[in-house]
Every structure is written in structure tokens, then in C-alpha cells.
Amino acid sequence: xxxxxxxxxxxxxxxxxxxxxxxxxxxxxxxxxxxxxxxxxxxxxxxxxxxxxxxxxxxxxxxxxxxxxxxxxxxxxxxxxxxxxxxxxxxxxxxxxxxxxxxxxxxxxxxxxxxxxxxxxxxxxxxxxxxxxxxxxxxxxxxxxxxxxxxxxxxxxxxxxxxxxxxxxxxxxxxxxxxxxxxxxxxxxxxxxxxxxxxxxxxxxxxxxxxxxxxxxxxxxxxxxxxxxxxxxxxxxxxxxxxxxxxxxxxxxxxxxxxxxxxxxxxxxxxxxxxxxxxxxxxxxxxxxxxxxxxxxxxxxxxxxxxxxxxxxxxxxxxxxxxxxxxxxxxxxxx
Numbered sequence: 001x002x003x004x005x006x007x008x009x010x011x012x013x014x015x016x017x018x019x020x021x022x023x024x025x026x027x028x029x030x031x032x033x034x035x036x037x038x039x040x041x042x043x044x045x046x047x048x049x050x051x052x053x054x055x056x057x058x059x060x061x062x063x064x065x066x067x068x069x070x071x072x073x074x075x076x077x078x079x080x081x082x083x084x085x086x087x088x089x090x091x092x093x094x095x096x097x098x099x100x101x102x103x104x105x106x107x108x109x110x111x112x113x114x115x116x117x118x119x120x121x122x123x124x125x126x127x128x129x130x131x132x133x134x135x136x137x138x139x140x141x142x143x144x145x146x147x148x149x150x151x152x153x154x155x156x157x158x159x160x161x162x163x164x165x166x167x168x169x170x171x172x173x174x175x176x177x178x179x180x181x182x183x184x185x186x187x188x189x190x191x192x193x194x195x196x197x198x199x200x201x202x203x204x205x206x207x208x209x210x211x212x213x214x215x216x217x218x219x220x221x222x223x224x225x226x227x228x229x230x231x232x233x234x235x236x237x238x239x240x241x242x243x244x245x246x247x248x249x250x251x252x253x254x255x256x257x258x259x260x261x262x263x264x265x266x267x268x269x270x271x272x273x274x275x276x277x278x279x280x281x282x283x284x285x286x287x288x289x290x291x292x293x294x295x296x297x298x299x300x301x302x303x304x305x306x307x308x309x310x311x312x313x314x315x316x317x318x319x320x321x322x323x324x325x326x327x328x329x330x331x332x333x334x335x
Contacts, residue, residue, distance in 0.1 A: 036079070037072060041054070054071065067131055084153045090128070091120060092122065095121065096148075097156070102156050103161045105152060106158050108181075121142050121156060124138045125138065158182060158187040159188045166209060167203045176209065176211075190213050193209075193213055211226075211229070231315060234312065236327045237319060258270045262325075263325070299322060
């Protein structure tokens with residue numbers, strides 16, 4: 001029997017539940033609902049089904065077999081969540097979602113381009129078959145203890161997922177953006193990321209992530225703000241206060257990217273503009289925001305993320321000309 005449109009509207013878990021009940025196995029229904037209609041052959045056999053029954057469901061095109069060990073209890077392509085369950089279930093155990101996929105399940109937003117592939121982590125030397133849309137990573141430092149205690153598809157912790165996502169690509173700026181983003185979205189703390197770095201040994205982009213974590217700890221929340229921290233270290237400037245809360249003349253709460261208190265009592269504010277600030281609606285809002293800051297008796301300097309990246313010396317020189325203090329030689333050496 002093939003599913004019609006009404007079956008497809010029911011959802012994979014409901015369809016699996018119906019067929020599991022038909023087999024007279026309510027325990028399989030529980031597995032099917034929990035795992036969104038995905039189960040391993042071992043689970044099905046351990047809960048009372050026979051090979052002949054499973055083969056009959058596959059031959060009748062009610063169920064589909066994926067990989068070596070996994071059954072999807074429907075005759076339509078798996079959803080993304082089902083693909084995640086399939087990827088983990090079909091691997092030699094232990095296995096868990098990793099990198100962007102682990103963060104996606106935990107609620108992380110952003111980096112959609114990198115998140116299309118389902119990333120799975122297994123121990124080094126594990127046996128598996130490749131599945132379409134699934135990227136398998138082998139690790140010498142992965143065991144069952146690294147799987148997060150959370151409902152849903154087994155996955156690594158948010159800190160482990162972020163560090164792996166940052167390490168498994170070639171660009172150090174992306175690594176810095178990743179550690180900043182997970183802290184900004186409340187996925188984990190900077191200390192948890194630091195603890196993960198301390199245990200992972202020699203990995204790619206480690207030094208860049210260490211510097212990014214220093215800035216994140218000081219309040220940096222964007223890649224542009226991380227560039228400001230890098231500029232200050234390179235040219236020996238006192239680090240700014242980050243995301244300082246201020247009240248504008250109308251009494252509304254504002255957060256300023258970076259600002260320095262000068263010896264004269266004046267305040268210098270550096271506003272970092274990303275590409276989206278060039279759009280008309282953002283540009284108008286930024287002009288209004290800048291006027292309110294100036295009314296509050298602050299000096300405002302603006303810099304683009306591109307300028308901070310390609311010509312930080314000029315930005316640093318302008319800040320020094322405005323009176324931003326430099327670190328002492330001893331402090332500069334330590335940073």
C-alpha cells in the first residue's frame with residue numbers, strides 16, 4: 001500500500017506509529033515517535049519484529065532502508081530531522097551530531113550556508129557507510145561521555161560543536177565569528193569555550209580563537225568588534241569599553257559598540273559599520289543614532305569592517321589623535 005496525500009499530512013512520526021501498532025508492537029511505536037519514524041534494525045529486532053516482517057514492509061514500499069542498519073518507516077524521502085536521526089543511528093556507536101548541525105538542533109541561528117550538510121562525529125576508526133547529505137568526522141577525542149544530556153537527536157555540547165565548526169573550515173575570521181556568535185546567542189559562555197579549547201590539543205585557528213575569546217570576554221559581540229580588539233593589541237591602545245549601556249536625551253536605552261573615557265573627561269565612541277549599514281534603512285537609522293550620541297557630548301568616529309581589516313593603522317592613528325591612551329610598554333608586551 002502506498003501513502004496518499006492524507007498520509008503525508010499526518011507526518012512521519014504518526015505514520016510510523018500507525019504501522020508499529022499494526023505490527024502489534026507498541027514499544028516500537030514509542031521508538032518511532034521519539035526518533036521521528038527512524039529506527040535501527042537492531043531496535044526493531046530487539047522489540048519483537050522479524051526479518052520477514054521488515055523485508056515485507058520494505059518490499060511493499062511502506063518502509064525504506066537507509067545505509068546499513070537503518071529503517072525509515074515511510075515511503076517518501078526523509079525530512080532533515082529524519083536525516084539527522086538516520087545519520088546518527090546508522091553509524092557504529094557512539095555517534096552524535098556535531099559542528100553546525102549540533103548547534104542547529106540546539107537553536108543556533110546563522111551560517112545557513114555552512115549548515116546544509118548534516119555533520120556527525122564518530123571515534124577514529126569507526127566503521128560506517130557514506131550517506132547523501134551527511135559528512136562524517138572521525139575524532140580521537142570523542143567518546144560516549146562527550147554526548148550532551150539533552151532530548152532529541154544525540155549531539156555534542158554547544159561548546160564542542162562551536163569549536164569543531166570553527167576548526168573544520170579554512171578561514172580564521174570565520175572561526176572568530178563562530179565563537180563570538182555562540183556567546184552572543186547565549187548558546188554557551190566564553191569560559192565553556194575556553195575550557196573546550198584547553199582540552200582539544202593542537203587544532204587549526206587555535207590562536208585566533210584565543211584572541212577572539214579575550215575580546216568576547218570583554219563584551220565584543222560582532223566580528224567588527226573583534227577587529228577593534230585586534231587593532232588595539234597591534235597598536236598598543238587601551239581596550240575600549242564594550243556595549244556600554246547609555247541613555248539618550250529622550251531617555252531611551254542605547255548600546256555603544258566601543259568607547260574610551262579620556263583624561264579630559266570627554267568620551268570617544270567608535271562605531272563599526274558592517275555591509276548592512278550601507279542599506280538605506282540602516283543608514284538613516286545610523287544617522288539618527290549618531291546625532292543622539294553627539295548630543296550626549298561624545299565624539300563619534302566611524303569605521304567600516306573593511307577598513308578595520310585592511311587599514312587598521314589609519315583608524316588607530318585617528319583614535320590616538322583624538323586622545324585615546326596607549327598601553328604602557330609592559331602592558332603591551334603582555335597582550
